[in-house]
Amino acid sequence: MNKIVEWESPSNIALIKYWGKYGVQFPKNPSISFTLNNSKSTTSIELIPKKNNKVEFYFDKKLNKEFGLRIEKYLNNITSKLQFINDYSFYIRSTNTFPHSTGIASSASAFSALAMCLVDLDCELNNTILSKKKASSLARLGSGSACRSVYGGVAMWGKTQDIDNSSNEYAISLNNGISSIFKTYCDDIVIVDADKKSVSSSAGHKLMDTNPYSTEKYNQALVNTRLLYNAMQTGDISEFIRIVELEALSLHSMMMISNPSFILIKPETIYIINKIREFRNDTDIPVCFTLDAGPNVHILYPDNNKIEVQEFINFEMKNFRIISDYVGKGPVKLR
Numbered sequence: 001m002n003k004i005v006e007w008e009s010p011s012n013i014a015l016i017k018y019w020g021k022y023g024v025q026f027p028k029n030p031s032i033s034f035t036l037n038n039s040k041s042t043t044s045i046e047l048i049p050k051k052n053n054k055v056e057f058y059f060d061k062k063l064n065k066e067f068g069l070r071i072e073k074y075l076n077n078i079t080s081k082l083q084f085i086n087d088y089s090f091y092i093r094s095t096n097t098f099p100h101s102t103g104i105a106s107s108a109s110a111f112s113a114l115a116m117c118l119v120d121l122d123c124e125l126n127n128t129i130l131s132k133k134k135a136s137s138l139a140r141l142g143s144g145s146a147c148r149s150v151y152g153g154v155a156m157w158g159k160t161q162d163i164d165n166s167s168n169e170y171a172i173s174l175n176n177g178i179s180s181i182f183k184t185y186c187d188d189i190v191i192v193d194a195d196k197k198s199v200s201s202s203a204g205h206k207l208m209d210t211n212p213y214s215t216e217k218y219n220q221a222l223v224n225t226r227l228l229y230n231a232m233q234t235g236d237i238s239e240f241i242r243i244v245e246l247e248a249l250s251l252h253s254m255m256m257i258s259n260p261s262f263i264l265i266k267p268e269t270i271y272i273i274n275k276i277r278e279f280r281n282d283t284d285i286p287v288c289f290t291l292d293a294g295p296n297v298h299i300l301y302p303d304n305n306k307i308e309v310q311e312f313i314n315f316e317m318k319n320f321r322i323i324s325d326y327v328g329k330g331p332v333k334l335r
Contacts, residue, residue, distance in 0.1 A: 002046055002047055002048055002049075003046070003047045003121060003124065003125075004044060004045065004046040004047070004335070005044065005045055005117050005120045005121055005124070005333070005335065006042065006043065006044035006045075006117070006333070006334040006335045007042075007043060007044075007113050007116040007117050007120065007331055007332065007333050007334060008040050008041065008042040008043075008113060008331065008332050008334060009040060009041055009043070009109050009112040009113035009116055009149050009150070009330070009331040009332075010035055010036045010037060010038075010039060010040040010041075010109055010112075010149055010328050010330065010331070011036050011039040011040065011041075011098070011106065011108050011109040011149065012033040012034060012035045012036060012108055012145065012148050012149045012155065013033060013034050013036060013187055013290060013292060013298050013300075014031050014032070014033045014145065014148075014247075014290075014292065015031075015032045015033060015034065015228060015243075015244050015247065015290065016029075016030065016031045016032040016033075016221055016224050016225050016228055016243075016247055017031060017221065017247050017248070017250070017251040018030075018031035018144060018145065018157065018158065018221075019204065019205060019208060019217065019251055019254055019293075020205055020208030020209070020211075020214055020217070020218065021144060021205050021208075024141065025140050025141050025144050026168045026169075027144060027157060027158045027168060028208065028214070028218050029158060029217075029218040029221035029222055029225075030156060030157065030158030030159065030160045030163075030166065030221065030222065030225040031145070031148070031156065031157050031158055031221070031225075032154065032155070032156045032174065032225060032228055032229065032232075033145070033148045033154070033155050033156075033157075034153075034154060034182075034185060034187060034300075034327050035148065035149055035151060035152050035153060035154075035155055035327065035328055035329075035330055036187060036325045036326070036327070036328055037325055037326050037327065037328025037329070038097060038098075038323065038324070038325045038326075038328075039097060039098045039109065039189070039323060039325050040096070040097055040098075040109050040113075041094055041095065041096050041097075041106070041109035041110045041112075041113045042094065042095050042113065042334065043092065043093070043094040043110065043113035043114055043117055044092065044093045044094075044117070044334075044335075045090055045091070045092050045114070045117040045118070045121065046090070046091040046092075047084075047088040047089075047090065047121060048088060048089045048090070048091055049087075049088065049089075050086075050087060050088055050089055054072050054075070054089055054090065055068045055069075055071050055072040055075065055089070055090045055092065056068060056089075056090070056091050056092065057071055057092045057094070058092065058093045058094070059094050059095070059096075060095055060096075061093070068092075071090070071092065071114070071142075074111075074114075074141065074142050075090065077141060078118075078138060078141060081134075081137075081138065082118055082119075082122050082138075084121065084122060084125050092114075094110060094113070094114075096109065096110075098189075098323055107142070107143035107145070107146060107201070108143055108145040108146040108148070108149045109146075109149060110142075110143070110146070111139045111142030111143040111146035112135070112139045112146040112147070112149035112150050112331060113331065114139070114142065115135045115136070115138040115139035115142065115146065115150065116135050116139075116150065116331045116333070118135075118138060119131065119134055119135040119138065120333065132150050132151065133170050134170075135150045136148075136150045136151070136157075136170035136171045137169050137170040140157070140169070140170060140171075144157070144205075145157075147170055147171040148171040149330070149331070150171065150330065150331055151171060151172070151173040151175075151330050152173075152175070152327075152328055152329035152330030153173065153174075153175040153178070153183055153327060153328075153329070153330070154173070154174040154175055154178050154182060154183075154232065154327075155171045155172065155173055155174060156171060156172055156174050156225075156229075157170070157171040157172075158225075160222060160225055160226070162225065162226040162229070163225070163226075163229060174229065174232075177233050178232050178233060179232060179233060179234065179235035181235055181237070181302050182232050182235075182240075182327070183327060184302075184303040184326065184327060185300060185301070185302060185303065185326065185327045186299075186300065186301050186302070186303055186306055186309070186324075186325070186326045186327075187298050187299070187300055187325045187326060187327070188298075188299045188309070188310070188313055188322055188323070188324050188325065189296055189297070189298050189299075189322065189323040189325060190272055190296060190297040190298075190299065190313075190317050190320045190321075190322055191296050191320055191321040191322070191323065192266050192268045192269050192272070192295040192296050192297065192320065193266055193268075193294075193295045193296070194321070197264060197293070197294050198262065198264070199255075199262045199264065201293045204255060204258070204262070204293060207255075207258040207259070207260075208254065208258070210258075210259060211254060211257065211258050211259070212257070213254065213257060214254070217250060217254055220250060221247070221250075224243050224246070224247055227239065227243055228240065228243045228244070231243065237286045237302070238286070240288075241280075241286060241288040244288055244289075244290050244300065245288055245289060245290065247290070248289065248290040248291040249291075251291065251293070252264065252265055252291060255293075264293060264294050264295055265291065265295050266295040268295070268320070269291070269295045269296075269297055272289070272297045272299075272316075272317065272320075273289055273297065275316045275317075276288065276289045276297075276299060279312050279316075283308070285301070285305050285308055285309065286301065286302060286305065287299060287300070287301040287305065287309050287312075288300050288301070299313065303326070310324075
């Protein structure tokens, strides 16, 4: 008898950026993120008694052989952790609520949803209790940032002496002790360009190995992790804004001074950043921006400023597609 499970899991937006890795998907520096609510992947896995085709992967109801091969390689790499993988073929269906491969961490939502399905199936087959720590560790092996998406709210990945229980193996929740204002934060994503990125995140991470400023960037992120965590505990929004914007610009500066160098931001990205800063200076409303590895802009602000900020966005960014999102509660089992 075939077994089937289905989970939805959100993307996340890194506030402290992970950029550069070593070994088997370990980060060169810690990262902190907001888990989103509306930007998510829905994935189902049907286990079929073993046949010739190991993986059939459908995205938006269309067979996607390229990503299917990536998942098959991923499954082969984790058979020692989930022994049932060798006994079945996998029929996988997935959809996104947002554009993929554009710098909104679609791999984070995709692999976190996949990992939740896999751990859930393992629990059913072995009559055990689902472990988010295990799901996070497995998600990390598919996409580093995916390990943070298995937790709602604020999550952290990467070992640092400043935060107890932090690990390079898996992410942890940081919700305990965080000021309530950050638990309902809004994130409106301005889609500058929905096309596939010219340079993948995997290639960008690899270029950090030869970047002459990589050590300084890792040290900066380590310090910023401690400062941001402190700011989020005390509710210091001004410090939050300073660090988050610095981290976004530092990320893209690393791309520009890689060898070979590359630029993912667009002229429209700069336009939006300048508009956000002008609006903040003119109104004292604590709105800020961050960027993932792409041109699209995440506009972050407290929920109690939602009316004013969305009026600003609707006026200044009316020619762009906007995805309105906010900090969410993490993955949800659908069946």
